[in-house]
Amino acid sequence: MTNETTRTYDVIVIGAGPVGENVAERARAAGLSTVIIERDLIGGECSFWACDPSKALLRPVVARADASRIPGLDPAVAGPLDVDAVLAHRDKMSSYWKDEDQVDWLNSVDVDLIRGHGRLTGPKQVAVQTSDGDTIALTARHAVAISTGTRAALPPIPGLDTVRPWTSREATTATKAPDRLAVVGGGVVAVEMATAWQALGSQVTMLVLENRILERMEPFAGELVADELREAGVDIRFNTTVSSLTRKDNNVGGDGEVEITLSDGGQLAVDEILLATGRAPQTHDVGLESVGLTPGDWLTVDDTFQVTGVDGGWLYAVGDVNRRALLTHQGKYQARIAGTVIGARARANNEPIDTAPWGPHTATADHTAVPQVVFTTPEIASVGLTSHEAEHSGRRIKTVDYDLSQLAGAHQYGEDYRGRARMLIDTDRNTVVGVTFAGPGVGELVHSATIAIAGEVPLDRLWHAVPAFPTLGEVWLRLLETHRG
Template sequence: MSEARENQERGTYDVVVLGAGPVGANVADRARAAGLTVAVVERELVGGECAYWACVPSKALLRPVIALADAHRVDGARQAVTDRPDTGRVFARRNHYVNDWDDTGQAEWVKSIGADLYRGHGRLDGPRRATVTRDDGARLTLTARHAVAIATGSRPTLPDIPGIAESRPWTNRHGTDSSTVPTRLAIVGGGGVGVEMATLWQGLGSQVTLLARHRLIPRMEPFAGELIARSLTEAGADVRIGIQVTAVRRPDPTGPVTLTLDDGSELQADEVMFATGRTPATEDIGLDTVGLTPGTWLKVDTTGLVRDVDGAWLYALGDVNHQALLTHQGKYQARTAGDAIGARAAGRPLDDGPWGDHATTADQHAVPQVFFTDPEAASVGLTAEQAAQAGHRIHTVDLDFNAALGANLYADDYRGHARMVVDLDREVLLGVTFVGPGVSELLHSATVAVAGEVPLKRLRHAIACFPTVSEIWLFLLAAYHRKRT
């Protein structure tokens, strides 16, 4: 009998992974590379939220909107742009990149790495055990010799306000899988999902009203949200900061929705979308069978091990551990954890110190994030406020992008801003933020500088090509040098 068939017959594997999104796929891949047998359990589509309702479809939809905006910024090109995006083609493009919500290819990939895929609802059933309940009600038990990895992600959080259920609001899933452009769309929430969806649907022809309790994208430098708010307003959106929704009503299921606001006014829209945070998808995965509280975020160490469970067998990776709700960070955690699982299974020592092979140090020091708004906003590491609160002695350098000729050649009257946060005691970068057209492609250079703790006296020898947008690095470093001398 083959090893794979024997594993299936007995339901026993070295590693069991709950969740087949990008995080689950990466930990499974690393565990298989270490020579371990792996079972992967998925109750929805293999590929997860990112592939079908978040990162991939949102960027597929946003790119035509941003491409047209970029064309409008270049004389000679703007004259050729005479209309809005072709929404039919935009939605067809999205459908192509999500494979029409068919996960056959992703499922085949899981099998190609030598892992076994089980479709159904996976739940813990005590230490090193999980059950899988299929759609037909059949139930089977899987046992893990070494590790169970929870990679079940998160789901949208809806506020507890009157009328929310009856109003049938959009969440990020509706915002990325819908193929009808509402005439009026109210978006509640000024974080990354809110500003991206406002950019998208305003660009596709909706009259968007964006409601935010606080400033936009509050985890970035304040100027990022200010520039995005200005651009959305210029595009025709109604951006309201410092506003809360207190009630929602939709008496006619096919009619408009009315939002009651905390300033006493009302707002009518054809659809309302709530982008008000995420909740861990851990409420029904058997946490209580191992002494944990269902529905909670799971605390982990630097290798991804859950702290409150004995025996070094339970891992929580990606959104569920609340370290950084970003696909790329979850994949990074998964690769690290997969290597750690392999090392522990083989009895090898762990390198889990700062920046070690088995430590997710970047989760604390060098998390990159990008919002594909117009303009784009990209950052890595700490903001100036976060760095000061952490006790660092800092200096900030701020420059508008029009200091770089490459930016002005990229877009006439290029509008953007950059900031770097310097640790004065070590003269390394603690954080960098860019806002402007096309700046997402600058972010990896900043991430390397922050994660690598590259001394500024060395970084100044990394020459930016002329004339590119990346010349902003030259001007930032020169400004810091002038300040210090």
């Protein structure tokens, strides 16, 4: 028998990943009663299937590559990785796929939790179907925030439904390295997982539709990563698509090899195939139709993360689901703003936020200063515009490049340091609008670049930000010197 109960809260959050958690915490900190709904693990994709497990797989690979360049250490790190130890550490970093700590945190900030599938049923109305078959009807006094994230987008390949392909989830949680792994795609997930599993013992073949990897970043970044992947033994095939797929054993649970027919008519046999072919919004079953929106669509928002096209200003979409920047740290940034806005609007009786005495709260970083690190060998770190984007921005841009191997700090990573930095300058405003670093250890440089761009720091002031010697941070001095000539 199905039981139905009704509850009312100030704020309802659908989706308890890091984004939803932050929306809920900020709303609760504003004094609003808040409930969060989740049908899977509290902590979401990042904690259990993306950020944490993937970096746990990659860190030993990157550390070994760094150590192998240091005189006196290379013989000690030349051997294969201890796969069991790496996977055990991955499991620990993923909290063994248990979310008790996350639940404890929600309790500590006084946010209620309902486990189940939440769907909009009308303005400010949400119905939750619990695993017990009960239905809980919720009403929001002020706001509903959708933070359901994304899922793997799979291409329409003939035979796909018979091969049980890996998505990013299977790639980060696999319990053993397949002997042969095909990776379809050339983006961040593709290159990171190719890096990890090749180092863990798989023979990896990358099938890339485009003519380069990391296509949305500076070309030199993808070239350096491709060189390292090839040196590690990865077979990269550009301008290649998959025409059809077959798994020899199609029984459920079978482990026969996957036969791949390629666009050029060639054949490839592997043990597993990873489809790293993009993301789609998790909005197909959250009740969008009940408020006049289309299920399965990305949710368009303004700079306070209110969903456009919905009357009343009560519906918010925060994180990957709004497609502004599909990165956990950006989603958490959005969440901090959205939660603050919800609280401010509630106190102002839903008047426009910019008329409130505490001033406006709007997002700007999603447009101008989105940092990203690709944890490959070498690392890639970028923020702001790329050269291609700058060319189409209508601004007058100067490009400044520097060979990172010329830095004294780079030699601390070993004599065979390969890396490059690029800075894009808006010559009319005399500010930095884009930076890309490629090389060992550059991930720690990206925040300084983010500050320079987000703060619109004039180049004349950057001259007085003195980098420590000998560090990779000295690249800022060298870029400025190169710019001045």
